[in-house]
Amino acid sequence: MTHRTRTTLAALAASLAFGLPVGAQAAPTLVESVQGYTLQDGRLATFTGLVFDQGKVLATGDAAALRARYPDAARVDGGGKTLLPGLIDAHGHVFRLGFKTTEISLSGTRDLAEAQGLIRAYGARNPQRQWLLGYGWNQVNWKLGRFPTAAELDAAVSDRPVRLIRVDGHAAWLNTKALQAAGITRETKDPAGGRIERDADGNPTGVLVDKAMALVNEVIPPYSDDDRRAALAAAVAHLNALGLTAVGDAGVTAAEDRIYREFADQGKLTTRIYGMIRDVGDDFKALSAKGPLVGYGNDRYSLRAVKLYGDGALGSRGAALMAPYSDDHVHSGLLFMSDAAMQAAVKSAIRAGYQVNVHAIGDATNHQVLDAMEAAFKEVGGRELRNRIEHAQVIALPDIPRFKQLDLIASMQPTHATSDMNMAEDRIGKERIKGAYAWQTLLRQGTVIAGGSDFPVESANPFYGLHAAVTRTDHEGRPIQGWHPEEAMTLPQAFRAFTLDAAYAEHQEKTLGSLEPGKWADFILVDRDLFRVAPADIWKTRVLQTWVAGQRVYVNENVNAKQD
The missing domain is CATH 2.30.40.10 (Urease, subunit C, domain 1)
Incomplete structure (x- = not known):
């Protein structure tokens, strides 16, 4: 040589x-x-x-x-x-992953007392922080049988505001200082698509569900561009170490788009990013002015999709169901938009030439999105844009064939099933579970599944996702035969979901997803x-x-x- x-x-x-x-x-x-x-x-x-x-x-x-x-x-x-x-995660939250490297992590905590100890220790280590922010709590794992309270958070830190996001990203736990900073009292009304948890007298207990979280988000000091640069650098390094060479960022803001382009220009974007503009508001109007961005910086960054939000999550009972929750007959979850508003948003994005990707977890939301897509295709076209339903977790059985009829991609996260199996059937019952996490049913009818994780809600490790897809067990092998094993993927199916089909879901199957010439x-x-x-x-x-x-x-x- x-x-x-x-x-x-x-x-x-x-x-x-x-x-x-x-x-x-x-x-x-x-x-x-x-x-x-x-x-x-x-x-x-x-x-x-x-x-x-x-x-x-x-x-x-x-x-x-x-x-x-x-x-x-x-x-x-x-x-x-x-x-x-290189493996592809079709649905994650890149900046949120990076920000969490400096925040309180309650992931894996076994009970409330352990969580309080971590929060207290973090506060002691960070006396300079005006607000304490964190994520990862799960009252189901704590076996509380209820949401935690502001008083229980005060027991850990009471001298400054604390806001902690639930593991699914659809509820926030606040201490009393944070409630006061946001001006939340018993007179504060629930916003559309959100809920303030209250006691029997109507007083806020310290948890905000879904769009109610905006009440506190508005008073938290915003991130700077330097914060965003540090977060992106940390996130990309983490994704590289996990073998992810491309990811879909489900909800990009104008500020984040600016940092993505900067990193691409400087050769620092070592994970390819497929961006989805967050909603069809002001950021969409600004970012879509010149149309979809494709292959920026040698295919390091694209911005050719829009992410819409239909409902909350199953764990916080924010996912919108056609009938009340099986373990809470008062609530049916929360639709974020009316049918008319959802249809208008879908049409707006399609008219501008953008793929539409809608967060839909409950069966009511999946039905609403299917109707909105069908109506949009009849009026403005756009079927060829490879539109997606993100999560597609609980689908009414008659609605499953409509995914194929409308050429919709199911963007699904296998680890959601193994994380949710401790409560999903309690939430929706034995009948509705038949259309939940229904990977094999969707694949058999020819629906494309794009594999992902929804990081940092779940670990970004794609091998965790491949394992969950094939076994439908936790890492200890429970349950022994797998949870509803009839819906498990074969390994080749799962491998395809995290490679070629994830690339297809991002209009990149001709350049990514396999090691073929060119x-x-x-x-x-x-x-x-x-x-x-x-x-x-x-x-x-x-x-x-x-x-x-x-x-x-x-x-x-x-x-x-x-x-x-």
């Missing part, structure tokens, strides 16, 4: 450390000694070598044959590890063979390296592939 082709692992690591492009290595490059998998012409194919040049795939196949075909290629020794296309060389090396490991162990998969456009953007320092 010539000196020109002998790029060392140490040199690659150094270039990464100083932020220099790995593209300084000779071109083309052959990654060999791998157990590779990709979808090719829609079918699973294997290979032992991958060749790329100028950031694009030239060929996959037998490594020895590729060495003969490309004798001058620089060689990367994959050390016998498994090589996969597509971007976005790939990962992992520590086990995904298609030979026991399904129960899929979630344990570790990413060793992540490459985007032929440049290595992450390396696990504990285990490296070799480079000659």
